[in-house]
Amino acid sequence: MRIVLVGPPGAGKGTQASFLAENLSIPHISTGDLFRANISQGTPLGQKAQEYMRAGQLVPDEVxxxxAKDRMQEPDAASGFLLDGFPRNIAQAEALDAYLAETGQKLDAVLDLEVPEDEVVKRIAGRRICRNDSSHVFHVEYSPPKQDGVCDVCGGELYQRDDDREETVRKRLAVYHSETEPIIDHYKAQDLVTTISALGEVGEVTARAMQALRRD
Incomplete structure (x- = not known):
């Protein structure tokens, strides 16, 4: 299966993508992983991306x-893939359409993870990270530490990242609405979109997504 996963920041795309890709035995291709792999391997595209990032600029769509094209051509993606974070705008969606048409492939589904905006803000703004180890993550409401402001694992100080502050989250949501959300209508015109509620336990959301894919 060839699937695109769409949703606002805080919708749990990365978590769902990992579970779905494992259940479907296809690679999970995320934009973050693409950038990290290309930069660490020193590929020409990775070098270009790094130049823009060092200059504090957005990496151009063509990079x-x-x-993404290079990754989709790897052997493990021959029978399908799950795209997470790509495409993120209409230009990228049109480029993906063109690539799939050129290679005789097609998308099977676009899953739109839906979360109310206030819930997104609550999920992200409530995160607290350990200063000693960023893999120790808590949430003031959903998974609070035993002692306020102290990591249960190592006793380190918990803090809120600047990216997780409410004003920053709302700016990220505004960018999502203006740049990424239009691709949902783009794919609705191709009758590919299924909207999934991303509220509830992780397993419940995965089950909804798998059920939608089975219908497709």
Whole structure:
């Protein structure tokens, strides 16, 4: 299966993508992983991306598109893939359409993870990270530490990252609405979109997504 996963920040795309890809035995291709792999391997596209990032600029669509195309051509993606974070705008969606048409492939489904905006803000703004180890993550409401402001694992100080502050989250949501959300209508015109509620336990959301894919 060839699937695109769409949803606002805080919808749990990365978590769901991992579970779905494992259940479907296809690679999970995320934009973050593409950038990290290309930069660490020193590929020409990775070097270009790094130049823009060092200058504090956005990486152009053509660089991201090139990385995604290269990854989709790897042997493990021959029978399908799950794209997470790509495409993120109409230009990238059109480039993906063109690539699939050129290679005789097609998308099977676009899963739109839906979460109310206030819930997104609550999920992200409530995160607290350990200063000693960023893999120790808590949430003031959903998974609070035993002692306020103290990591249960190592006793380190818990803090809120600047990216997780409410004003920053709302800016990220505004970018999502203006840049990424239009791809949902793009794919609705191709009758590919299924909207999934991303509220509830992780397993419940995965089950909804798998049920939608079975219907497709």
């Amino acid at each position: 991201t598109i090139g990385m």
